[in-house]
Amino acid sequence: MDSVQYILSPREAFIAEQQWRVVKRSVDARQRELRVHLTILTDENGKPIPKDAPIPLYAPPVFQDVHQAKRSVTIIGAGPAGLFAALTLLEHGIKPIIYERGKEVSERKKDIALLNRNEGLNPESNYCFGEGGAGTFSDGKLFSRSKKRGNMQRVMELFHYFGAPDTVLYEAHAHIGSDKLPSIIRNMRECILAHGGEIHFETCVRSLKEWKMENGKWKIPLILAIGHSAHDTYRMLAEEGVKLETKGFAMGVRAEHPQALINKLMYHLKPSAISRQDSELIEYVGNASYSLVTQVDGRGVYSFCMCPGGHIVPAGSEAGSCVVNGMSASHRNSPYANSGMVVQINPEDIPGDDPLRGLAFQEELERLAFEHGGPQAQAPAQRLRDFVEGRASKDLPACSYLPGIIPSRLDQWLPAHIGKRLQQGFGDFDKKYPGFLTNDAVIVGVESRSSSAVRIPRDPETLQSVSTPLLYPCGEGAGYAGGITSSALDGINAALKIAELA
Ligand SMILES: Cc1cc2nc3c(=O)[nH]c(=O)nc-3n(C[C@H](O)[C@H](O)[C@H](O)COP(=O)(O)OP(=O)(O)OC[C@H]3O[C@@H](n4cnc5c(N)ncnc54)[C@H](O)[C@@H]3O)c2cc1C
Structure with missing residues (x-):
């Protein structure tokens, strides 16, 4: 078996996918016009293999009965x-x-x-x-x-x-x-x-x-x-x-934008209302995601675990702490786009030589977030532009976080080496995607468990x-x-x- 790669419009790709055995698909949103890269399985003469051809997708696993196993x-x-x-x-x-x-x-x-x-x-x-x-x-x-x-x-x-x-x-x-x-x-x-x-x-x-x-x-x-x-x-x-031993990890906040805004920015859609054509396109390629990275004062600031059409969720496991993360259902069809926005933390950023000091650092920030949250475990939040420009948010936009959010000065209580870097990082992301830095978006604290602080x-x-x-x-x-x-x-x-x- 061989394969051939095609670069197609979303509509052409949709039709091809109904007919032929696809072995690879990726969406390329870097250009003005969205393109889909499809790799299709072919026979020895270069003829595409139909989608329903009786060729196994892979060799199924063979599990042994271990009721009486010696090991x-x-x-x-x-x-x-x-x-x-x-x-x-x-x-x-x-x-x-x-x-x-x-x-x-x-x-x-x-x-x-x-x-x-x-x-x-x-x-x-x-x-x-x-x-x-x-x-x-x-x-x-x-x-x-x-x-x-x-x-x-x-x-x-x-x-x-x-x-x-x-x-x-x-x-x-x-x-x-x-x-x-x-x-x-x-x-x-x-x-x-x-x-x-x-x-x-x-x-x-x-x-x-x-x-x-x-x-x-x-x-x-x-x-x-x-x-x-x-x-x-x-x-x-x-x-x-x-x-x-201690290892480097990352911490920050979760940012949530209206998904419609992220679709416009990432898929280069016109600023006017979404047309029928746009809707068809999004139906096939799905709500848009992003992956952003910049360097601020020698540390990486980046998006993490971006969830188009998703929800922010309470991901802590200890009482008295506030930890957020993100998820989405298979259709990814909520009106919100959320993503972790985190700053790289190196072991030398945390004083001491205890191999578990990264855990203590995470726990401290999670406790702080809990204290700044609401009395019924609402998470602390701030409108994105207010956070970057150092202003209190008088109110907050609608948010997917079910336990609720409450206005808080994250710009003031996040440790400066995280908060300041995030502020600059959001500015850099706005240069790449003008409109990203908006008060229609909200940040929710804290995203502290994006990676392990221990090896x-x-x-x-x-x-x-x-x-x-x-x-x-x-x-x-x-x-x-x-x-x-x-x-x-x-x-x-x-x-x-x-x-x-x-
Ligand atoms: C909300 C959310 C969204 C995420 N989204 C994604 C995503 O889209 N894509 C992705 O790649 N990753 C995602 N992740 C991260 C991903 O889930 C983890 O990287 C992955 O599950 C790690 O796998 P693991 O088996 O190493 O550990 P875990 O999945 O954390 O499993 C460890 C298990 O060990 C158990 N355990 C711990 N200590 C003990 C003990 N002493 N005795 C008995 N049991 C114990 C725990 O209860 C747990 O069930 C997400 C995480 C969260 C929380």
Whole structure:
């Protein structure tokens, strides 16, 4: 099989996609006229393969029955890293035994509904903790910048196998959506259980001692896939002698614009009302997103996890703190466009030599945001231009954040090395997209968990902790991945290493 790439108008691409087997699609909005790059599968004579030709999309996974398996592996955390590690172990005939502090996905949904109605945070069941980890009620953008980490296509195939739409197999910026992710995660769980794996929900691992033998080695390999929000678990690891180190991370706010404005800026639409043609275009290519980056005083300031047609959500896991993030449903059709806007923080920016000082720094800002928020857990917010020009906002625009927002002087209480850089950064983004810096947009605080502030160093060859043999730190919490796909791949790689052991 071969393939041919075409550069088409959105309309032509839409028609081609109904007819032919597409293997890659990306939207190019850099020019005035939007273009779609489509790669279509062809036969040996260069003839396009019809969409419904009886050619398998990929080789389906083969999971072994491990009810009686001789080998087993403990996994802590059922996020993308833990689940994909478990699935890979099943493919190799090894029994995964998963411990997850949160609840299974349908019970978790109920706790999230309470959180969104300001009816309380369950510190063990929220946007970060529970079946599927932070990935379940995430935006579900399946995208990784790094091609070096491993077989990314396999991650997409597994998502597809468990229920993700065909587009995840070929879309350059594939997206599942937070409405579809829970059933995919449930299908993964059912597969793991049906083949003899174990999953223990509502079981927070508070010590690793029970897995250790007398001589300090583990009874069985242990995959540590705890994500980046389990601050208590990091502290337990430090106490129990697992080597940890500070790593660079990023913090800032979430910005929300009207989606119609972002569509106009990114798709170069006329300033007048949206025409029927514009609407058709947006229906095919989807609401516009952006990816912005600039340098201010030697630090990166950039957009992060942009969610077109999405919602801002309360993503904290501890009482008395305010943390925001973003997500969108599969149709991405809310009237809002939100994105993290963060500033790079280097370890040397935080005084001291405690490897966990980045966590304390995050917690401090989250507490500050909570104090500046409303009495019923409303998040502190400021109109964007007011923030940049150092003015109080008398009122706030409509916002997607369900618990609500309250006017606050983020320009005054954000640490200067974050706030000042953000102010200049927004100015730079407005130069690139005039109109971006507007009081129709609002910033909401704080976006503090965009990446892990800790690394659990591991040997690059064996993937085992440098301090603790047979412990496999992986995923976002280990500091080696960022996002769903790279965490899933990291889990796969840890499992493959274990499968290699005699
Ligand atoms: C709202 C939101 C939107 C996001 N959108 C995207 C997106 O669009 N695209 C993207 O790529 N990424 C997105 N992310 C980030 C993505 O979800 C994470 O990068 C990814 O889930 C990390 O995977 P992980 O398996 O390493 O850790 P996690 O998904 O964080 O999973 C870790 C799991 O370990 C469990 N755990 C922790 N400690 C213990 C313990 N002591 N005992 C037992 N269990 C424990 C936790 O409960 C959790 O379920 C988003 C995150 C959020 C919060």
